[in-house]
Amino acid sequence: MKRLLALLLCVALLGTLFAACGDSGKTSSAPESSKVESSTADSSGAGEESEAESSETGGDSEPSGEAVNGTNPGTELPIVTEPVTLRIAKERHMLDTTQNYNEKASFKNITEETGLTLEFVELAAGTAAEKVPLMLAGGDMPDVFWALLSDAQILQNEDQLVALEDMLDTFAPNSMKTYSELGTDWRTIATTPSGHVYGMLSRYESLYENTGDGIQIINKKWLEKVNKEVPTTLDEYYEVLKAFKEQDPNGNGEADEIPYCFSEDMWCASITNDIGWWGIGNGYGDTYSNFTLRDGKVTGSVNTQEYREYLEFFHKLYSEGLIDAEGFSQNTEVFSNKIKNNQVGTYYSWTALEYLSSEQEKDWVVLPTITAKEGVQPVANGEIDRSTINKNGWVITKSCQHPEAALRLWDYLARDAESKMTVAMGEKGTLWDEYPEGGYYFVVPENTTPEYTFEHMKYTLGTVNNHPLLTKDETPKNDGEISPAAALRDQMVAVVDKDYVAKKDQLPQSYVSPEAIDDRSFIETDLKAYIKQFRAQAIMEGFSDADWDAYCKRLDDLSYGEWLQWYEDFYNGTLN
């Protein structure tokens, strides 16, 4: 959770990235992990089924028929045969400078176009986590929750929500067309354990810059200063860190260099980032570094010989002063100040622009993934084609008198890529545009000011991530010819993405029942805390064979095996 929040913050600072993060409405509340939302494993059989079903609706042809409950079917306009007002709950973003959502391009003429009047129930930025549960608990229920409900809130409030599955073909044909074009079967993502669909999908199917997490960058100027190349092996890496430590590469005459800097407080700068060099884990952090998923099997990562070697290597770095002694305790601000202060040789970041100017950024290059020992396949922190779908983008409640109209409104916004992008980023021509030959690209405008930054523009003109789902083909490109800053992150991802977790080894994006979540939570609080504590201790103080054996034994006692089994069952779709 912390990770996505921090991701949002770093994106806000960056000013070059578009949708790196969770729901814009969730900046200040508790956003879900981007990885928990990672895509469903490919199931081509199911994909065929969805295509077959969509052709039943006649594909592109109009479902015809009588209005239902005052709502015209298909794509006929106006949406309603008589005036209808919809109350839509949405959390404002703190950088949104509009007074009301009706000012946004997508809604300026919505009543003329559809017959619907929209009354936005706008929750102040940062208040959704507190207010939404009150609404669900019998407070003022809106007709629609727009990008506000978590999976757990859906599953715990099914009786208050409208099941959409039987309405989709008639009232959401545009969305169904998009769903049929996805690389995965949308039903496995959108269907709850009880067999219903409550949420319309939003965001991007996959955004290339978001397929990865933190990427390790290294100071090229420092490398030149100490006369070394970008390291490609563990031994070379060690030698570079040592040279950074001893040869005053920042040139101030003091031994103030921190060769490798990390911070457990900064979402993408955890020391767990590097465990993939030993071929273990499925990413960084307290969940993904703690298991290895390969070929359908979930195994332990932090009880292996490889993990032990990782701890020993980092203990050596620590004891020689080559990694930041404050890494386990410092907050993000302290961490970033060291970088800004030109004391750091290498660290994990979204891009160097996070803390440095465009001029300084040029001194940094990506460190390609290192293979720590012979025979292992290293893993970088990312997932090939990672899904960024939000499955609860648009949820209609039973308080809504015209659920068909509410569904059609979303589907109207989903009528084509340009409409969806307008919801995301405002009208074509400012933050995104179209190539003469077709297809779209993002634009980073130059007319921004400190008072009205690029980030202000995004959240003012659009909703950033809360648009109806855009497929990969519909998603604009970050084009280096047009906006070099926008393309920077993509170029960094391209250096390491061959080492990202393969599609087949990614966790699915399906709903998990509250009971199953409880089962896991029961185990993992103590387990994760213990793993984390041992890691810090082992790296700072070292450890003996007996310490290691006791640690492995303690993992067993803390039900590490059951925790791993939970993830294997989740992967296999066999959780109870």
Ligand SMILES: [Ca+2]
């Ligand atoms: Ca120095």
